[in-house]
Amino acid sequence: MKKWREYERLVSALTAEEYDKEYTVIPNARIKGFISQRKRQLDVLVEYRFNSDLNRRIIFDAKDRKRPVDIKEVEAFEGLMKDVGARRGFLICSNGYTKSALRRAQEHIVIKLLSSDQIDDISIGSWDMCRSDSCGDGLIMWDLTPGIIIDGTVYIQATGKCDSCGKFHIWCWSCGNRICIDYESELQCSCKGPWFWLTSIEPDCDEIGEQYESHYLILVLGNGNYHIMDRRPI
Ligand SMILES: [Zn+2]
Ligand SMILES: [Zn+2]
Incomplete structure (x- = not known):
């Protein structure tokens, strides 16, 4: 590098x-x-x-x-x-x-x-290669997110962002899969947990009146509840 x-x-x-x-x-x-x-x-x-x-x-x-x-x-x-x-x-x-x-x-x-x-x-050896096919040499910075509790079981998820194409990544700790989620799309891990992931661009308006947009990474649970897991302004 x-x-x-x-x-x-x-x-x-x-x-x-x-x-x-x-x-x-x-x-x-x-x-x-x-x-x-x-x-x-x-x-x-x-x-x-x-x-x-x-x-x-x-x-x-x-x-x-x-x-x-x-x-x-x-x-x-x-x-x-x-x-x-x-x-x-x-x-x-x-x-x-x-x-x-x-x-x-x-x-x-x-x-x-x-x-x-x-x-x-310090080492950044733990950084993974980006999993998007269209990305050249991107690396993922992982982020351990607080565990999500569904029906009494704690699921620990890590999410990450590519430093080149910016796409969100998901590290499913139930099955170990590491997956890239495209812009504005939905994704369910192949282990079929009771949730799916969603990315969308949402308008952001700050209290001081500046307007911009961000990419959001959202975890949608089977019961319809959702959690914002990460965001990236654009
Ligand atoms: Zn990438
Ligand atoms: Zn999985």
């Missing part, structure tokens, strides 16, 4: 460890900028898992550079934060930052150092 990509994925993995399960961590996200109206690439996007809440939107930029991060990069990052409506941002750099960059960052931008040595300590 290319080194910069590995660095980005490691930042995603570390981020996922730091946040509560009510947050979803999306590696290599692409969302529409509110100001630019264009798709913006984000190395890591952290969002509220169940609903739209821009107050909780946090973005990460992973800069694996030979030189320190400078003031211009902080300003460009601040522009990106504004465009996508992120309240907080983290600039992760591998080779330090200048004093003026740190001053310019102020409170809403955190500059963090993550050196190559630290990277060597």
